[in-house]
Structure formats: C-alpha cells, structure tokens
Amino acid sequence: MKKTIxxxxxxxxxxxxxxxxxxxxxxxxxxxxxxxxxxxxxxxNKNYEEALRDIVVExxxxxxxxxxxxxxxxxxxxxxxxxxxxxxxxxxxxxxxLEKNNVPYSIFVKxxxxxIKVRNIIRKNVVxxxxxxxxxxxxxxxxxxxxxxxxxxxxxxxxxxxxxAQEFVNRFDSTKEAEMGExxxxxxxxxxxxxLAGIEKLSAGSISSPxxxxxxxxxxxxxxxxxxxxxxxxxxxKAKTILQNMKFEAALNNYLKELxxxxxxxxxx
Numbered sequence: 001m002k003k004t005i006x007x008x009x010x011x012x013x014x015x016x017x018x019x020x021x022x023x024x025x026x027x028x029x030x031x032x033x034x035x036x037x038x039x040x041x042x043x044x045n046k047n048y049e050e051a052l053r054d055i056v057v058e059x060x061x062x063x064x065x066x067x068x069x070x071x072x073x074x075x076x077x078x079x080x081x082x083x084x085x086x087x088x089x090x091x092x093x094x095x096x097x098l099e100k101n102n103v104p105y106s107i108f109v110k111x112x113x114x115x116i117k118v119r120n121i122i123r124k125n126v127v128x129x130x131x132x133x134x135x136x137x138x139x140x141x142x143x144x145x146x147x148x149x150x151x152x153x154x155x156x157x158x159x160x161x162x163x164x165a166q167e168f169v170n171r172f173d174s175t176k177e178a179e180m181g182e183x184x185x186x187x188x189x190x191x192x193x194x195x196l197a198g199i200e201k202l203s204a205g206s207i208s209s210p211x212x213x214x215x216x217x218x219x220x221x222x223x224x225x226x227x228x229x230x231x232x233x234x235x236x237x238k239a240k241t242i243l244q245n246m247k248f249e250a251a252l253n254n255y256l257k258e259l260x261x262x263x264x265x266x267x268x269x
Contacts, residue, residue, distance in 0.1 A: 026266040028063035047160050060259050065121035072116045126255050130247045140239035151187045153224040155180040165210035165217040172207050189242050
C-alpha cells in the first residue's frame with residue numbers, strides 16, 4: 001500500500017475551513033461534513049462520489065475500532081507524531097505548517113490517533129487473518145520465473161474525464177512531466193492489467209493515451225524498462241508480497257461489506 005503523503009494529513013484536518021459544515025452522512029455515530037468531502041476532492045484529485053465513499057469507509061472503520069475497544073498507546077501515538085515531524089526540515093517548519101492551515105495541535109493529535117485506530121483495526125481483522133500456503137508461494141515463484149523479471153519505472157496522473165486526460169496528452173511536453181506523480185518502479189506482476197497493457201505499448205520517455213479506470217482516467221509516462229535476475233530469496237519475498245497484496249485486497253473488501261451490513265449509514269437531505 002502506498003504511503004500517505006504527510007502534508008495531506010495536515011490539510012485533511014482543516015476540512016472545516018474550506019466550506020460550510022453541513023452534515024451529509026452519519027456513519028454510526030460519526031458525522032461526515034460537506035467540507036470533509038470537498039477537501040478530499042481537492043487534495044486527492046477525486047470526484048465527489050469517490051471522495052464521499054472513501055470518507056464513509058474511514059468513518060466506518062473508525063466506528064468499528066472504537067466499538068471493539070481499539071486504543072492507541074501513548075508510545076504508539078508519540079512515535080507516529082515524531083515520524084510526521086521528521087518529514088519536515090525541522091520542528092519549526094512542522095508547527096508553521098499547522099499554523100498556516102489553522103490546525104490546533106490538539107486536533108492534529110486527535111486525527112493522527114484516529115488514523116492509527118483505523119490502521120490497527122485493519123491489521124487485527126484483515127492483515128493478521130491472511131494465510132499464505134507454501135504451495136501458493138511455490139506456484140507464484142514458478143509463474144515469476146516463467147514470466148521473467150521485467151520491471152517498469154513510470155510516472156502517472158489521474159483525471160476525472162477523458163477529455164481533460166486527452167488534452168493533457170495532446171499538450172504534453174517536458175515541462176508537463178513535473179505535474180505528474182513521483183516515479184514508481186513495479187514489476188509487471190504488480191501492475192493492474194489495464195495499466196500494464198498501456199505501458200507495454202510505450203517506449204521510454206513516451207506517454208500513454210488515457211486509460212479508463214472505473215469512472216476516472218489515467219495517463220502514464222514510461223521512464224524506463226529493466227530486466228534483471230532475482231536470487232531464490234528475492235523470488236520468495238516477491239511471490240509472498242504479491243500474494244499478500246492480492247489477498248489483502250480481497251479480504252479488505254469482504255470485511256468492508258461485513259461492516260456495511262452492521263453499521264447504519266444515514267444520508268442527509
């Protein structure tokens with residue numbers, strides 16, 4: 001799972017500063033505000049429906065975590081806060097970011113604590129229940145060996161419409177690369193098939209046509225393709241990671257469906 005950009009944590013806390021705080025959804029005893037949705041749309045480049053769905057899922061997990069008595073130890077909270085602080089040049093820069101976004105330190109701490117609760121409930125009820133057998137790993141290793149060890153280094157950018165994605169492609173030049181996400185290197189087994197199909201058509205330095213992903217569009221710039229040999233240990237770890245990610249996605253989806261059947265969600269008019 002990709003790391004969350006720390007700045008988004010700080011900006012996400014300030015949801016109420018951007019627009020009116022009308023309630024749009026109640027998830028258990030958790031309120032989702034219109035401002036929460038608008039801020040997530042802006043900062044994570046999502047449309048309204050995607051942003052609302054993501055926040056509802058977060059609130060659902062938080063509600064369940066508190067229902068099951070998930071607590072965050074002082075050491076755990078302190079460690080996470082210090083980790084976030086270290087992502088800034090110095091402590092003064094961290095506090096300046098809070099002040100710039102009008103975030104009280106207490107609100108920042110509460111938000112970090114809630115995120116840890118969500119992480120811990122996922123670990124308890126999803127990650128710790130995933131089982132991977134030796135035959136599964138052996139089969140995946142064989143698949144990796146037969147498929148070669150090709151890796152792709154690329155950058156990508158999301159769009160809400162095909163028209164906006166196509167316009168970006170049509171007007172793309174070297175100056176536009178800075179608008180794309182940071183470089184990512186993945187093996188072909190780790191890339192979603194629809195995206196892999198688009199990448200395999202590219203030469204290094206070229207950009208893809210818009211790739212439809214759900215109700216959004218993705219543009220990919222291929223930076224490099226590399227071939228390499230893996231040791232037995234590297235193959236084992238790679239096979240295990242791929243299986244873990246596959247099973248995690250399926251297990252998380254099943255867990256969320258289970259929560260949806262138990263936790264009341266009310267949409268406000």
